[in-house]
Amino acid sequence: xxxxxxxxxxxxxxxxxxxxxxxxxxxxxxxxxxxxxxxxxxxxxxxxxxxxxxxxxxxxxxxxxxxxxxxxxxxxxxxxxxxxxxxxxxxxxxxxxxxxxxxxxxxxxxxxxxxxxxxxxx
Numbered sequence: 001x002x003x004x005x006x007x008x009x010x011x012x013x014x015x016x017x018x019x020x021x022x023x024x025x026x027x028x029x030x031x032x033x034x035x036x037x038x039x040x041x042x043x044x045x046x047x048x049x050x051x052x053x054x055x056x057x058x059x060x061x062x063x064x065x066x067x068x069x070x071x072x073x074x075x076x077x078x079x080x081x082x083x084x085x086x087x088x089x090x091x092x093x094x095x096x097x098x099x100x101x102x103x104x105x106x107x108x109x110x111x112x113x114x115x116x117x118x119x120x121x122x
Contacts, residue, residue, distance in 0.1 A: 002026040002101040002111045009093060009116030016120070017083045022095030022113055024076040027102030034071055034078035034098075038091035038118075045094065049080060063089075085120045093118050 008020040024031060049059045049069040057069050062068035068081040078095060095113035102108075 001103055002028055002097065003100075004095045004097055004111050004113035005029060006093065006095045006113045006116040009118045011119045011121065012085055014085060014087055014120055014122050016085050017081070018085065018094075018118060020082065020093055020116060020118075022096055022097075024077045024078075024111070025093045026046040028076060029100040029102065029107070031073075031076060031097050031099035036069065036078070036080045036095045037096055038089075039094070039115075040091040043091075048093070049066045051078065078110065082118070085118075087122050090120050091118060092116065 002024055003026045004022055004024050004083050006055055009019055010093045012018055033050055033052045035050040037045050039045040048063060049067055051057045051069045051071050071078045089094045094115045094116040096108060097111045100107055
């Protein structure tokens with residue numbers, strides 16, 4: 001079993017910055033891709049950014065140039081630096097990881113964190 005724990009969310013004014021962190025722990029054999037998703041009230045959960053084991057990144061168009069995803073493989077941790085925040089960025093942000101994780105007598109390949117609230121006021 002793998003656990004993903006997010007931190008760094010909070011309330012900020014428009015134009016401000018936040019840095020989210022997500023640390024994976026537990027029975028981890030390997031992690032390939034890590035990413036951040038977000039879900040606003042009444043809307044579906046959408047991809048924000050991903051980063052693979054080689055450091056290649058992918059962002060949704062609305063955050064390009066404002067958000068930066070990075071990872072520390074030695075710490076099994078992924079970060080999301082969010083700058084120039086807008087009210088429309090308000091959502092619960094979830095950490096995601098794909099890899100090979102021990103699960104009882106078998107294994108799992110996907111895991112989610114509990115989410116952290118990001119609120120941007122105007």
